[in-house]
Amino acid sequence: MRIAAKGLIDRTKPVSFTFDGKSYCGFHGDTLASALMANGVRLVGRSFKYHRPRGILTAGPEEPNAMVEVLDGASQSPNTRATVQEIYDGLAAQSQNRWPSLRYDLLSVNDLAAPFLSAGFYYKTFMWPRAFWEGLYEPLIRRAAGLGRLKPQNETASYEKAFAFCDLLVIGSGPAGLMAALTAARAGAHVILAEQDSVMGGHLLSDGGTLGMPWVDATLAELRALPNVRLMARTTVVGAYDQGTYAALERVGRHLPSAPHLPRECFWRIVAGQAILSTGALERPIAFENNDRPGIMLASAALTYLNRFGVVPGQKITLFANNDHARQAVRQLMAAGVQVAAILDSRADASTVDDCPVYLSAAVTDTQGRHGLTQISGTHAGGAFQIDTDCLLMSGGWNPLVNIACHQNARPTWREDIAAFVPHSGMVPGLTAAGSANGAFSTHAALREGADAAIAALTELGRSATAPDLPQAEDAPYRLQPLWAVPGKGRAWLDFANDVTVKDVKLAAQEGYTSVEHMKRYTTQGMAPDQGKNSNVAALAVLADATGRGIAETGTTTFRAPFTPVSIGALGAGGQGAGFAPQRYMTSDQASRDRGAPMVEAGLWYRPSYFPKPGETTWRQSCDREVLMVRSSVGVADVSTLGKIDIQGPDAARFLDFVYTNTFSTLPVGRVRYGLMLREDGFVLDDGTTARLGDTHYLMTTTTAAAGQVMRHLDFVHQAYCSDWQVRFISVTESWAQFAVAGPMAKMLLNALLDERIDDFPFMTYGEVSVEGVKARLFRISFSGEEGYEIAVPTAYGEALFRDLLAKAETLGGGAYGMEALNVMRIEKGFITHAEIHGRITAFDIGMAKMVASKKDCIGKAASQRPGLIGSEREQLVGLRPVTKTDIGAGAHLFNPGDKVERVNDQGYVTSVCWSPVLETYLGLAFLKDGRARHGQRVRLVDHMRKTDVLCEVTDPVFLDPEGAKLRA
């Protein structure tokens, strides 16, 4: 029911929405909860386990009952708290965890079976017979479990992530937060003020106190006008991490109809020099029999609905409280014209001066009303009584919101005088609590603590600040007498969200689960979406009582981030589809795609797999043709993805001698040498060619896969072991486009393009050339076994050169070749890639032990010669050729013919295979125990995945042109 002239809603802007298919009207500024309440809707959900009818308990993100599914286009957001979700035109929400309808829910039969469903029910019931677990029990439980549902489709809504930096992060914009932000902002500090609510002001918006909206508005206006302040509404700080990093979730578009490019949420990482925790406090319920009916809510929530939204939750209201503070709610409701039936105060010495009946030493003992409260039963000093009432407000006192302060595993301190846990300094370095989050519950105290905390934080940052004058504000004492649960035999709820009652906690204690962490897991208390915000302290108080310990001794469970639920979509924002990894394109990319080449990922790079010609229907046809083309005329391939590192300085040669196993100081200028690089533990890191461009200038080539790793390795070796050497190096991978030109007509093709002919350009030579006036680098190297060159031009000329090379190659009967053909040709030649040097392979294994120079030290040399890394027991690189023309696959294992195929008899494994169109057979590279001594022998190749079992002949890994005659032609 709406109350005229109350609330911060905009009554000139009506908003229509639906709940469970029925249309309702609210106003701009309403939450779904306040709008439903204004429309007289009391039943909004069903509880998790017993499917009990539930209403709205709170007015904030701690809500355990009023969780709904919000339908948003193709997707559906489950467990959305109606107390947080703002309404907008067209909002469609529906209740969850009920069937067939909210009012008639078949699983509410669970409520009748409650005596059998106590804590530990699953553990006790579904243990036997054991065979029933997978087939029967689990599917049954899974069907009944869970709250809201997701749509099975992929999430398509958009989310964002962002970073922010500030001197001071203020978390929460109540009186303490506003005062802290104002103090720091006036001192010139960069301030971020984050508020989970849509409007700033915290409880000042809803408590109806003397320090009201004028001060809030004036303060916000001043903050908004300052360039060093960022106000972030709808932003919940959800976690505190190391070195002043905080995670926050901003609801960017949750309160708006979905629109293109409007993200739902933004996940923030905020880095703050200092932070102030002014998150306020949460009022706590009291456990009594049937305290979970719709119509029973927190006193402070009613105050919020009245002052913030102009709504009252009932016609005839009753209050049950253990403190003075809660009286404000009924006084203001009475002033707004609402009938208050009675106040039940649990204290014997509380005031009776109020304009309604006040019962002292009183307690609610039971409630009635199937889908909403109609009557309560109570006791007081004079005996038992009944009151007709449709709304019962309860207040068991306040719990400071200490969660963020506990995220680094520090535990809060119990304060007996306010019967609550409070933070202490140093729990999170740089974070200070102020206001009711710190147990200072009066507005005046909050303002003062906010200002003080800001000054202290600025002092830490080396800034000075003065406290603004504090405005006049309420400073009433709180006066509370702890009351967690009213004694009784029935079910009294502690955790509404997970249906955990006082009985359950006592049962846990009785059955030996006396540690608070064990009780939590046994009863599931605190494990629902609200993470026990309403129930943790009361539950451990009940546990403390049941085990005869104090609350401080019983302690809290671990507080973990996130403070409120965070969508996986927000955490992974930007990582969907193409956002998953960066894409690196070669300069020839478009030219390759123009020719219909399917692209294959190589690390982050995209490389052409093969270049199909008309009539070719399989990759093998294209690949075979490309291999034969290179071997008979000329082929062109983009090899720009190989890592290129430019190394310069008087100690460059010495440095290369140290990182390579072989020697580069002896390499003449203008020559190229193959080099092998080890890790310090003796295994092969990478290989490649390095050219000496000048006396103190080298150009190193790495494999595509290990380019980053090699750069990191070189940086380490230089900085850790020889930082005083005069050598500098830098990655120039992306500065040069490089193309392999290979085949018997390679030189002919180059001479058709180069400004000056090359005639005498021997194998492993480097030289500077020019193409149409562009300076280029030419290397005579080969990864195909043919006469081969690699020509490099500055990246800007890459595409043009590639297209020119292809056009000229085609006139010679050649053309482009892709990764498949490149792979076939290197296998035919026994050249290794990271399929072979996969991290467990030594120089000895690949037959390169002699490349580890004996006359000098190098990285990995000592370890490469340790026992176990050399010797006949090692698996060594060999070639394999099936005895019959049978398809073989990489990954297959090798056995001696006649041996049983089992692990202990394993002789090795296959790393690479191909069909060789030149030799017209399948070929494989493999690692075989003592393989070099077994050339000519036969092994059995077994592949359980592909169901192959073939005899192969062991050969030298070089299948084609072992003398290298073509290479050197």
Add this chain to the structure above:
Amino acid sequence: MRLTCPLCGTRDRREFYYSGSEDYLNRPTEGAPIEAWDDMLHLRTNPAGVTKDLWYHETGCGSWLLVTRNTVTHAVLATELVAARKGGAV
């Protein structure tokens, strides 16, 4: 987590590559017994408390850093350039 690179300032840990123990800095001299290499390559303490390890400012300046931090409190106590250490030369 944030680390202070002596050259670039305080940066998010996503800019850094974690390598491992500072033991890698103590490379035995040529001809050292195999046990010395084993110590350097494979044997590690696992302290609950102050530890020193190597981080690479991979998306920053390319510096290798020696970071002193506390594995219990997560406090970062010091960062220094590996290259600026004395006695690192081969």
